[in-house]
Amino acid sequence: MRKNIGLKSFAWLVFAFLLIPLLIIVITSFGTNSTIQFPIKGFTFNWYGKVFQNESFMDSFVLSLEVAFIGTLAALIIGVPAAYSLARHKVFGRNWIKSFFLSPTIVPGLVVGYAVYQFVVIQFQFPILQGLMLGHFLICLPYVIRVVGSTIEQLDFSIEEVSWTLGCTKLQTFFKIVIPNITSGIFASFMLAFINSFNNIPVSQFLSGPGVTMLPTSLMNYIEYNYDPSVSALSVVLMLGTIVLMFIIEKTLGLASIS
Amino acid sequence: MTQRRLPYIILAPGMILLILFLVLPLISIIFPTFFDGGFTFANYISFFKDEYNLGIFWRTLRVSLIATLVCVLLGVPTAYYISQSPKKWRGLLMSITLFPLLTNSVVRSFAWITILGQGGIINTALMNFGIISKPLTLLYTEFSIIIGSVYLFLPLMVITLVGILENIDSEMMEAAETLGANRFIAFMKVILPLSVPGIIVGSILVFTGSMTAYTTPQLLGGNRNIMLATFLYQNATALGNWKGASVIALIMIAATVIVMKLFDWVAKRMDKRGEASA
């Protein structure tokens, strides 16, 4: 009923600022010229073909999926029980321990990668791939602790007490009562950690070597020497992936749960 | 006994992994920067004595500060608009905001290369209209890093603020209006002061994010506009100066922590109203 034209136009200019650059990438991915042009001349899907034929893109894509998946999974296995313990048990120095678990967010990603590379890969001669997975585990852990932790805090403690009175052990209660009731939190933290790990550059920057290059790094290296629409095409493929993920999140949890 | 030990057994694996693979590695890179025969600050003193290094340090702070300010200016009205829009629209507007955030930062920086480059959209358009005769240098400047950083972090600012603004009672704005404030004044005098906690949280995210970002300065900054993160990488790889890289690593961590503490302190001071004796 009461509208504010000034505010509305300002906000839509900002939305345009957020969306138009990405829209331009989409358009340029269909250009026939061998360098990126806007507006485009001609129309072709060839660049998409090129992306899927590019082995280094495809290899690094698979690697990125693997690393993000393993890093997130490890963070869940370690993080969910830890988050439960921090929320429910009387732990000495709880706040301190919690901030310790969240500390990977304070250390800049590039520094995390650099430190892991120096210590784990150079000093202790771990394979780079293991260092890479460790680095990604580190950046995934805070998401699990934070999101799952707040889900557990919102869970009514008395349902666990009821379970004990009915004869469940604490371990059984954890798996039969707690876990089923925090699946949304686990799923949300999984999505968040996975997306961030998959998109992350700084941590992987040092932790790459022959045959061990994550997709964003691979794309970045490609951009430094090439300026052809296959970059746009790959970007569009990644954006489609984002849209699919957003759709899944919206249908299962609602986007509000991860923002 | 086992009952009391249980939580520590559960927490142990995570803590051990963090100590082994985050704390020890950090110590192992930072420790040597303080030793050169004996304990010394020499590495840090010489870092800050060098004009070139100082230039990079100040550029990093400057770029981060400007990016943060721009994010606040663009983010507050936008977040307010989202928080005031009807429920059914809000989801769509949040998706528009979230989409860039969930898109890879390389893709997002790359978009600005195609817009700002010599043969990019802006230069092509300006030359076609005959406004300029030769392309402007927009890319590989501080300006392009700032735009890239704003583009990268504005969604974070907006989303943080929407959360805060949604919780401000809508009657607050109406009360100010019935007392004689037009919407702009009501916003400035009531909504803005109340959203300060959100602005501070958002600013911490944007500022520390811009300060430690690697992708944006790498792709949009070029060789002449190095920031701390790209400088660290350059030291470690191209220059083989491991100690130099470690010095920068500690400076980046320290700057992040100081900025967070500073903003937190400001937030506490601003939010002390009513808490003291309530």
Next chain:
Amino acid sequence: MSYVELKDIRVSYDNKTDILKDLNLSIEKGELVSLLGPSGCGKTTTLRVIAGLIQPNDGEFLVDRHNLTKVPVHKREFGMVFQSYALFPHLTIKENVAFGLKLRKEKKSVIDQKVKDILAITGLEELGDRYPKQLSGGQRQRVALARALVIEPKLLLLDEPLSNLDAKLRIAMRIEIKRIQSQLGITSVFVTHDQEECFSISDKVAVMNKGVIEQFDTPEEIYKNPKTEFVARFIGFENFFDLTLIEKGKYKAVDGTIFLSTRQWEEEKKTGTIRPDDIEIVSEAGDANTVSGTIKVRTFLGKSYQYEVETSIGTLLVNEVDDVIYQVGDTITLSIPSHKLIIV
């Protein structure tokens, strides 16, 4: 012409269903008028139209002969007390109260004096430097009132201001509001769903239902002579039975019993209603206005018992002080006095 006039106000959010249907209301200067009704009846919408927070789709709104329909909220100079109080948490009590005055660019000395005076009137002298968080519910309520009053509004609007207070405080505050309102002689509109609160405070009451005003009268008149079944139900008439008109003041019930009513009547109205308190239990049936029935349920209400009696004209609720206590299953005769029987 009255001081405040709402003429044919229509509000609709989707242009299909009307929240307010051609609503008319006139308020005299200095009056305190209540809008009473269940939630969703449109009372708050009416208040928000008056405040300027909602633009009506049709109709006019006038104060003192000036058409304010298109005047924005901040230029109307009305004081409004919100249900949530909407105190500004980042400002002290003094700053909250001074907010409107500062916007009017008054001199600092004038502002200080006015703030001081209104804080004295509302009993808040000691609390000026505190923040809203540090106050109790009743104190916040007073601040909200002071903040609305200090700008010397042409109209004071109160949106369920007492609903967030506990029962005891609610009674104290409504006396307080009435006192301040009549002391300052300020024309006021008060929205509430609580009829006791409404009757005690108002000069006039508009009972609203589904976007229309069903009755606009003094509290006494509404209490004694509800005009419609909705109003009667809302203010505690719990017994309703069908009647057919025989002649003026004379009716016949479904079982043939004759009922006389000395109350106002209109041709088309044919439902009899009476409060449970007004039905009497008598020993003998008379020629008219009596009916017999069996007690189905007995409930102890404290000062009285309530009996649910099944009769030939329908189930009736009767409140009876406990001189004689009847048992469930007893057959009793009820008298419905002709001066208490309302036809709606």
